[in-house]
Amino acid sequence: MAAQAQAASKPVQGGIPWAWVGVTPFLLFAILFLILPTLFLVVGAFQDPDGNLTLANIGDLFTPSILSAYWISIKVSLASGLTGAIFGAFMAYAAIGGGLPNWIKPTLMTFSGVASNFAGVPLAFAFLATLGRQGLVTLFLMNVFGLNIYAQGFNILTFWGLTITYLYFQIPLMVLIFTPAIEGLRKEWREAATILGASNWQYWRHVAGPVLMPSFLGAALLLFANSFGAIATAYALTGSSLNIVTILLYAQIRGDVLHNQNLGYAIALGMIVITGLSNLAYIWLRIRSERWLK
Amino acid sequence: MSFIDIRNLKKSFGTNTVVHDFSLSIEKGEFVSFLGPSGCGKTTILRMIAGFELASSGSITIGGKDVTYLPPAKRNVGMVFQAYALFPNLTVAENIGFGLKIAGASQSDINTRVSEMLDMIKLPHLKDRYPYQMSGGQQQRVALARAIAVRPQVLLLDEPLSALDAKIRVSLREEIRALQRQLGITTVFVTHDQEEALSISDRIVVMYEGRANQVGAPFEIYNNPKTRFVASFVGTLNIFEAKITDRARGAVSIDGQTVVTSRDLGDLGNGDTATVALRPEAVRLGTPVEGRNSLAGTIGEVAFLGAVIRIEVKLGESVVSLDIFNDPGLHLPKIGDQATVVFKPEDVLVIDPT
Amino acid sequence: MKQNRIGHWIAIILGSLYFVVPLIGTFEFSLRKLRGVYSFEAYRVVLGDPAFQASFLYSVGLACLTIIIGLLLIVPTAYWVQLRLKRLQPFVEFVTLLPLVVPAIVLVFGYLRLYNSSSWLPLTATARGTDILLTFGYVTLALPYMYRSVETGLKSIDVRTLTEAAESLGAGPATILVRIILPNIRSAILSGAFLTFAIVIGEFTFASLLNRPAFGPYLQLIGANRAYEPAALTIMSFAITWACMGIIQVVSRNRAAMRK
Ligand SMILES: Nc1ncnc2c1ncn2[C@@H]1O[C@H](COP(=O)(O)OP(=O)(O)OP(=O)(O)O)[C@@H](O)[C@H]1O
Ligand SMILES: [Mg+2]
Numbered sequence: 001m002a003a004q005a006q007a008a009s010k011p012v013q014g015g016i017p018w019a020w021v022g023v024t025p026f027l028l029f030a031i032l033f034l035i036l037p038t039l040f041l042v043v044g045a046f047q048d049p050d051g052n053l054t055l056a057n058i059g060d061l062f063t064p065s066i067l068s069a070y071w072i073s074i075k076v077s078l079a080s081g082l083t084g085a086i087f088g089a090f091m092a093y094a095a096i097g098g099g100l101p102n103w104i105k106p107t108l109m110t111f112s113g114v115a116s117n118f119a120g121v122p123l124a125f126a127f128l129a130t131l132g133r134q135g136l137v138t139l140f141l142m143n144v145f146g147l148n149i150y151a152q153g154f155n156i157l158t159f160w161g162l163t164i165t166y167l168y169f170q171i172p173l174m175v176l177i178f179t180p181a182i183e184g185l186r187k188e189w190r191e192a193a194t195i196l197g198a199s200n201w202q203y204w205r206h207v208a209g210p211v212l213m214p215s216f217l218g219a220a221l222l223l224f225a226n227s228f229g230a231i232a233t234a235y236a237l238t239g240s241s242l243n244i245v246t247i248l249l250y251a252q253i254r255g256d257v258l259h260n261q262n263l264g265y266a267i268a269l270g271m272i273v274i275t276g277l278s279n280l281a282y283i284w285l286r287i288r289s290e291r292w293l294k
Numbered sequence: 295m296s297f298i299d300i301r302n303l304k305k306s307f308g309t310n311t312v313v314h315d316f317s318l319s320i321e322k323g324e325f326v327s328f329l330g331p332s333g334c335g336k337t338t339i340l341r342m343i344a345g346f347e348l349a350s351s352g353s354i355t356i357g358g359k360d361v362t363y364l365p366p367a368k369r370n371v372g373m374v375f376q377a378y379a380l381f382p383n384l385t386v387a388e389n390i391g392f393g394l395k396i397a398g399a400s401q402s403d404i405n406t407r408v409s410e411m412l413d414m415i416k417l418p419h420l421k422d423r424y425p426y427q428m429s430g431g432q433q434q435r436v437a438l439a440r441a442i443a444v445r446p447q448v449l450l451l452d453e454p455l456s457a458l459d460a461k462i463r464v465s466l467r468e469e470i471r472a473l474q475r476q477l478g479i480t481t482v483f484v485t486h487d488q489e490e491a492l493s494i495s496d497r498i499v500v501m502y503e504g505r506a507n508q509v510g511a512p513f514e515i516y517n518n519p520k521t522r523f524v525a526s527f528v529g530t531l532n533i534f535e536a537k538i539t540d541r542a543r544g545a546v547s548i549d550g551q552t553v554v555t556s557r558d559l560g561d562l563g564n565g566d567t568a569t570v571a572l573r574p575e576a577v578r579l580g581t582p583v584e585g586r587n588s589l590a591g592t593i594g595e596v597a598f599l600g601a602v603i604r605i606e607v608k609l610g611e612s613v614v615s616l617d618i619f620n621d622p623g624l625h626l627p628k629i630g631d632q633a634t635v636v637f638k639p640e641d642v643l644v645i646d647p648t
Numbered sequence: 649m650k651q652n653r654i655g656h657w658i659a660i661i662l663g664s665l666y667f668v669v670p671l672i673g674t675f676e677f678s679l680r681k682l683r684g685v686y687s688f689e690a691y692r693v694v695l696g697d698p699a700f701q702a703s704f705l706y707s708v709g710l711a712c713l714t715i716i717i718g719l720l721l722i723v724p725t726a727y728w729v730q731l732r733l734k735r736l737q738p739f740v741e742f743v744t745l746l747p748l749v750v751p752a753i754v755l756v757f758g759y760l761r762l763y764n765s766s767s768w769l770p771l772t773a774t775a776r777g778t779d780i781l782l783t784f785g786y787v788t789l790a791l792p793y794m795y796r797s798v799e800t801g802l803k804s805i806d807v808r809t810l811t812e813a814a815e816s817l818g819a820g821p822a823t824i825l826v827r828i829i830l831p832n833i834r835s836a837i838l839s840g841a842f843l844t845f846a847i848v849i850g851e852f853t854f855a856s857l858l859n860r861p862a863f864g865p866y867l868q869l870i871g872a873n874r875a876y877e878p879a880a881l882t883i884m885s886f887a888i889t890w891a892c893m894g895i896i897q898v899v900s901r902n903r904a905a906m907r908k
Binding site for chain 2: 186191197
């Protein structure tokens with residue numbers, strides 16, 4: 001570290017850009033543990049087992065079982081992303097939109113920090129203990145209201161169960177991402193609209209809504225990507241009974257269940273494309289909204 | 295009856311009363327400024343006129359109609375905010391047309407009015423820009439057009455110029471005044487800049503701690519400040535505590551030297567202390583003149599301010615500042631020189647000690 | 649206005665219920681191990697389990713290593729970029745955000761292919777090598793959070809002026825970084841460190857696929873085989889996350905207070 005900093009502070013000489021030496025360890029690390037591994041899969045997706053170029057793996061992604069894995073993943077992510085975004089936005093607005101005691105906001109933020117990081121295996125356990133067959137809420141509904149949600153077709157190990165579970169970190173994440181956008185709404189905008197005759201609804205329809213929309217969509221996309229790549233919660237919750245793409249890929253990595261390594265690479269590539277696109281869209285939307293809210 | 299009538303207005307936030315018993319009448323087409331230091335309640339009164347704050351007691355009438363408890367949208371007032379407050383997602387034209395659109399005007403009516411407004415603020419070429427693509431001065435002109443577009447009966451401006459740099463501030467304030475004259479719109483303008491208030495107002499309300507300290511035309515406020523606060527806030531007055539030595543002659547004593555004032559000493563008598571004030575530009579350096587006051591002292595400070603030079607003369611305990619016009623042929627006194635200051639009896643103002 | 653406020657209250661209360669009920673449910677469930685009475689038996693069993701102790705300690709060690717390596721990598725880089733390579737900033741920022749784009753499972757898939765026992769750098773051939781790979785993997789996962797944290801810290805102080813002032817007094821780059829910059833961004837570093845700890849301690853995907861005996865896979869294993877112990881472990885995990893976030897709060901509040 002010291003040596004590196006030493007070298008880098010020397011003036012430019014002999015054509016070696018010394019300033020760049022300072023970031024070499026970082027770049028080296030990024031190449032070795034971030035870029036090369038990703039690139040390896042991307043390239044592998046376009047090769048057959050003998051290393052020849054082919055599009056067959058990409059084509060094979062469109063077989064029903066793989067397609068359905070992607071589709072379920074997308075559905076879970078859309079459902080938890082959108083629902084999370086909506087509820088998170090409401091909570092953020094409720095906490096800072098005025099009218100509530102001052103301590104609500106910091107409490108909500110701290111709690112959101114915790115809950116948005118409380119994912120993975122323990123989260124699955126928490127929901128099993130709550131909404132599983134012997135869970136607290138399940139038993140409560142049964143004993144107090146005589147309502148057997150399992151008899152009504154609910155199951156924590158399914159699509160909706162997983163979505164509800166994901167919301168536990170999606171909503172707080174939304175609160176964290178979206179709060180700055182709401183705080184960027186200036187009081188004067190509402191007053192200016194009001195004095196020009198706008199009703200509350202018209203203010204939201206013409207000003208606050210459009211101003212918040214890019215941030216909202218961007219955040220929803222981020223939530224989408226966040227749950228699309230998640231596996232630990234789903235795996236601990238459902239084992240391999242729910243066919244989402246991360247669990248499929250997990251099984252493939254463990255035991256080559258597809259009997260084609262390169263098809264596995266193609267699945268990985270598909271995931272990168274989906275999360276990559278949603279992140280790109282997120283960045284684009286964020287630049288738009290920051291332009292307004294600066 | 296005046297166009298705007300504010301009677302015994304009071305406003306408290308919790309136990310903190312920030313506006314006390316404020317009354318003011320404003321004529322139709324008048325341009326009135328609220329001038330005062332930060333926190334004196336200017337914005338609060340303006341916001342009560344707009345309807346954003348409700349009065350704790352008292353009443354506000356506009357055009358003969360009691361609006362004290364009317365919501366802002368029903369008052370037909372326009373407002374310009376300190377930090378522009380343009381809608382960031384709308385273009386200049388859409389911002390200006392916002393009020394008309396809400397009122398349900400037809401698109402062609404909106405377009406006509408918007409171009410009219412754009413011509414008025416001399417920005418027709420920026421009609422499709424977004425606020426973030428414009429300078430502060432341009433944004434504030436658009437904000438002005440947006441407020442005027444709906445033909446409000448009153449225009450309220452809360453320190454509309456204080457976020458702008460000095461040059462634009464001066465040119466835009468002249469523009470605002472010209473527009474206001476042209477449209478004849480009743481205007482209340484809040485500022486804490488005395489020069490601004492003096493230069494554009496028909497009348498000024500000097501405020502201090504939630505009260506109107508003095509109300510009057512700029513000339514009146516500047517030349518005849520009624521209170522010590524007004525005197526010190528408007529301009530840079532020399533203020534002295536003077537003991538009355540001969541009330542009949544108007545003679546008072548400042549640091550042992552006698553000064554005569556032709557102003558009314560009110561109900562003060564011999565031996566009482568009066569607060570008297572002198573404008574820097576009313577005082578001259580020179581030799582004693584018959585019929586004028588002259589005081590002897592030493593030069594304490596000579597400061598070059600551009601067009602004028604401010605000189606401080608020490609008279610024992612107290613100090614007199616005086617302004618002389620800059621002139622290349624001028625022979626400036628040096629610090630420590632003996633000097634005599636000369637001024638007329640009618641320039642010795644007698645003010646309220648508060 | 650009044651009506652509005654009621655809506656706000658409802659949103660907050662419903663939200664709080666959704667977040668608190670599972671915790672209560674889990675806690676209640678964790679106490680049910682002994683038939684008919686509430687007890688901390690599940691906790692006792694878990695804490696006494698040698699596999700728990702081993703995997704937990706393993707993960708704590710790994711988290712610490714991740715934090716150290718991550719900081720050694722990130723702090724000088726962020727400092728250097730801020731000071732000398734401003735134009736590189738968007739690029740570095742982009743790289744640090746990549747781990748949010750490439751899912752962890754994809755990343756570890758790449759590792760397994762790139763560093764397997766028959767590759768040019770056979771890290772997974774030995775347990776020690778795999779540990780190193782796992783640590784680097786965690787550094788990658790933590791990169792977005794740690795970098796952001798450190799960068800925020802650096803932006804809040806005037807790096808250039810501080811550096812130039814120190815240079816004019818004859819300090820070398822290493823001295824500047826350790827004696828001047830680090831103390832000034834201490835709370836940012838601590839925030840990043842505890843966030844990293846919270847992420848690494850229960851991580852499942854990397855550890856499971858690299859076959860290392862970490863806490864995450866242990867949790868999963870217990871979950872598949874026991875009834876009440878997982879609930880006890882969940883409460884403990886939540887407490888750890890909570891503690892990490894709490895410390896971050898305290899640390900950054902102290903900083904805010906110091907600035908005032
Ligand atoms: N919503 C509020 N709640 C409590 N106190 C307030 C509120 N609004 C204003 N005040 C207080 O009322 C007093 C007057 O405020 P006001 O904004 O009218 O001052 P001002 O003259 O406009 O000052 P400035 O020149 O700084 O804008 C201040 O002491 C302020 O703290
Ligand atoms: Mg104000």
